[in-house]
Amino acid sequence: MSDIFPKWTNKLPAMVGVAGAILVPTILAGITYYFTPKYTRVGYQPKQPVAFSHAIHAGQLGMDCRYCHTDVDKSWFSNIPASETCMRCHSLVAKDSPKLALVRESYSTGKPIPWVQIHKTPDYVYFNHSVHVTRGISCVKCHGEIQKMDEVYHSKPLSMGFCLECHRQPEDHIRPNEFVTQLDWAGEFDGKKAVHDWKVQPGISCSTCHR
Amino acid sequence: MVSSSAFQSSHNPTSKSAVGSQSAPALKVADSPRELEREPLVLNNRSIGWITNAIAGVCENPMPIWWWPAFILSFGGMMTMFSLIAYLVSTGVGVWGLNQPAAWAWDITNFVFWIGIGHAGTLISAVLFLLRQKWRTSVNRAAEAMTIFAVACAGIFPVVHTGRVWFALLPGFLIPAPNANEIWPQFRSPLLWDVFAVSTYGTVSLLFWYVGLIPDLATLRDRAKGFMRRFFYGLFSLGWTGSNRHWSNYEKAYLLLAGLSTPLVLSVHSIVSFDFAVSVVPGWHTTIFPPYFVAGAIFSGFGMVLTLLIPLRSLFKLHDIITLRHVELMCKVLLATGSIVGYAYGMEFFIAWYGGSPYELYAFKNRAFGPYWWSYWAMISCNVISPHFFWFKKLRVSVVFVWIVSIFVNIGMWFERFVIIVTSLHRDYLPSSWGYFTPTWVDVMTFAGSFGLFMTLFLLFIRFLPVIAISEVKGVTPQADPHHPLGGAKGHH
Numbered sequence: 286m287s288d289i290f291p292k293w294t295n296k297l298p299a300m301v302g303v304a305g306a307i308l309v310p311t312i313l314a315g316i317t318y319y320f321t322p323k324y325t326r327v328g329y330q331p332k333q334p335v336a337f338s339h340a341i342h343a344g345q346l347g348m349d350c351r352y353c354h355t356d357v358d359k360s361w362f363s364n365i366p367a368s369e370t371c372m373r374c375h376s377l378v379a380k381d382s383p384k385l386a387l388v389r390e391s392y393s394t395g396k397p398i399p400w401v402q403i404h405k406t407p408d409y410v411y412f413n414h415s416v417h418v419t420r421g422i423s424c425v426k427c428h429g430e431i432q433k434m435d436e437v438y439h440s441k442p443l444s445m446g447f448c449l450e451c452h453r454q455p456e457d458h459i460r461p462n463e464f465v466t467q468l469d470w471a472g473e474f475d476g477k478k479a480v481h482d483w484k485v486q487p488g489i490s491c492s493t494c495h496r
Numbered sequence: 497m498v499s500s501s502a503f504q505s506s507h508n509p510t511s512k513s514a515v516g517s518q519s520a521p522a523l524k525v526a527d528s529p530r531e532l533e534r535e536p537l538v539l540n541n542r543s544i545g546w547i548t549n550a551i552a553g554v555c556e557n558p559m560p561i562w563w564w565p566a567f568i569l570s571f572g573g574m575m576t577m578f579s580l581i582a583y584l585v586s587t588g589v590g591v592w593g594l595n596q597p598a599a600w601a602w603d604i605t606n607f608v609f610w611i612g613i614g615h616a617g618t619l620i621s622a623v624l625f626l627l628r629q630k631w632r633t634s635v636n637r638a639a640e641a642m643t644i645f646a647v648a649c650a651g652i653f654p655v656v657h658t659g660r661v662w663f664a665l666l667p668g669f670l671i672p673a674p675n676a677n678e679i680w681p682q683f684r685s686p687l688l689w690d691v692f693a694v695s696t697y698g699t700v701s702l703l704f705w706y707v708g709l710i711p712d713l714a715t716l717r718d719r720a721k722g723f724m725r726r727f728f729y730g731l732f733s734l735g736w737t738g739s740n741r742h743w744s745n746y747e748k749a750y751l752l753l754a755g756l757s758t759p760l761v762l763s764v765h766s767i768v769s770f771d772f773a774v775s776v777v778p779g780w781h782t783t784i785f786p787p788y789f790v791a792g793a794i795f796s797g798f799g800m801v802l803t804l805l806i807p808l809r810s811l812f813k814l815h816d817i818i819t820l821r822h823v824e825l826m827c828k829v830l831l832a833t834g835s836i837v838g839y840a841y842g843m844e845f846f847i848a849w850y851g852g853s854p855y856e857l858y859a860f861k862n863r864a865f866g867p868y869w870w871s872y873w874a875m876i877s878c879n880v881i882s883p884h885f886f887w888f889k890k891l892r893v894s895v896v897f898v899w900i901v902s903i904f905v906n907i908g909m910w911f912e913r914f915v916i917i918v919t920s921l922h923r924d925y926l927p928s929s930w931g932y933f934t935p936t937w938v939d940v941m942t943f944a945g946s947f948g949l950f951m952t953l954f955l956l957f958i959r960f961l962p963v964i965a966i967s968e969v970k971g972v973t974p975q976a977d978p979h980h981p982l983g984g985a986k987g988h989h
Binding site: 289321323444 | 677678679727735
């Protein structure tokens with residue numbers, strides 16, 4: 286029998302093995318890093334039509350989140366304020382600022398400002414803001430340190446794993462209800478007791494969120 | 497190679513005379529009873545060289561004319577199936593007829609149908625090997641190939657029926673692996689056990705088939721003329737030289753794989769049956785399911801083996817290797833497993849009555865006399881009646897008759913799964929949610945197309961690989977026995 290394959294091909298299995306041992310973990314690590322919400326979502330910062338700074342309003346001025354997002358503790362939906370809300374102050378403060386031209390226009394015409402949505406739960410996920418906000422889960426837990434952001438960006442992954450982390454151990458994330466909108470709160474709190482007393486029962490079955 | 501002690505019967509006088517010379521001359525040693533003569537496994541006393549030429553010739557010579565239309569038809573069927581899967585994935589599972597209450601219909605029927613067919617391969621290759629049933633050598637290669645192709649067809653249906661197919665393939669849904677959703681599949685669900693059962697089965701079957709192929713691939717490599725053939729047969733024969741050490745390692749590996757596959761014959765279809773039996777749906781929730789499914793699987797598998805091998809042996813003139821005895825033995829398997837299946841049908845009805853649950857009893861009444869009565873009686877006539885023809889030897893060796901019955905077995909076993917799945921689901925506890933499932937053209941053509949995939953693979957198998965295990969058949973011929981007058985390599989030119 287003549288040789289079909291040259292002698293070096295005897296080493297092929299070992300070479301394939303070594304290449305596989307290097308490539309497979311590299312590819313897995315690459316997918317884990319580049320193709321999960323920690324990378325694909327975090328940092329998303331679209332340009333907004335009006336240069337509204339949360340850092341000034343919520344940070345420096347210390348306005349409560351609920352001054353503008355009025356329904357967050359009553360509804361599943363956290364509303365974006367109407368331009369009337371802005372004009373309550375801005376009809377007196379910086380009332381001729383060119384930065385607010387669009388707000389004034391919206392106020393006079395009734396046409397909403399085309400804000401760009403940043404945090405979005407998919408349509409197959411049921412998420413209720415009020416049930417979280419009224420049981421000691423602060424805005425900061427999902428939206429990050431909004432009070433420090435000049436322009437809002439996606440700061441948490443909001444992946445399913447992110448939701449489950451808290452649903453599995455709510456006591457590590459819960460805080461007194463009165464501090465829910467105080468984003469920089471860092472006090473001591475007995476989470477376990479609150480979870481028990483407030484009957485916090487975050488479901489972890491599929492149908493909790495996928496209804 | 498396996499020694500063939502059954503063929504030593506005609507020439508064993510040496511041991512008797514040795515005993516006689518030591519004992520007293522008055523004592524007469526009784527003649528040992530003559531061993532039953534068995535029909536030879538290879539007819540016409542064919543030589544070892546003839547066997548190699550006959551089998552290797554199938555994939556070395558140009559394919560006969562009929563092969564091309566058969567291949568084009570099968571390939572067209574396969575492409576139809578893949579196009580319809582693309583249509584399903586892009587549009588949604590609504591293109592199929594299934595919906596509440598029958599959320600499983602043809603998809604799972606086809607899955608169980610195909611996975612069941614695969615069982616004959618494993619039984620022939622593993623169980624019959626461990627039981628030293630030498631007749632397996634003529635049919636095991638094709639049966640194992642059929643197993644792998646059937647598993648390939650089976651695997652498609654549960655994956656595409658999930659709808660969002662791309663999710664099914666991600667870690668965390670079918671495959672338990674860490675993922676960004678931080679979820680694991682439900683380990684208590686038989687649907688997940690199914691994933692393991694089928695994938696293990698597919699892997700072990702493929703390995704077993706491939707390991708068995710290695711010596712034959714080396715034979716083909718050594719006989720090959722063109723460069724491509726030499727290259728590919730050479731590549732896949734892994735440098736086999738036929739040395740003593742190669743054979744010794746090979747036989748150990750083969751035995752180990754046979755041992756590994758043997759429990760799979762029972763476990764795979766038991767677990768498939770758990771998909772139903774573990775639920776609480778009347779008509780599914782029965783403990784008889786695992787053995788009943790296994791028997792049905794072997795029944796359908798042997799049906800398909802006969803459907804494929806009877807034409808194969810005629811078209812390629814392999815009558816001397818796949819003999820009437822092989823056909824007859826497989827008919828006996830059909831008879832045995834078909835009887836178990838028939839018994840199970842009866843026992844299901846008995847327990848439905850004896851168990852005293854009105855829902856259970858209704859489910860079975862509805863099976864036989866409800867809106868799907870036609871499918872139930874199609875199943876009964878194909879599966880319960882047809883195997884009992886094989887009580888008669890005349891019918892067992894009539895290949896045309898056997899072939900026709902084997903087709904009915906295939907049809908009946910498809911209907912069995914349809915009956916179990918659809919008639920149980922379409923009417924459960926609440927009459928307000930009752931419904932009637934009707935397949936769409938997409939259902940029908942996807943299933944028909946899966947036969948295209950199966951036959952495409954099988955025709956390619958005939959085209960490129962030895963359809964019978966050359967080395968194993970040689971091992972069970974009398975010539976392979978070194979004590980035979982024509983033993984050793986004397987018949988090998």
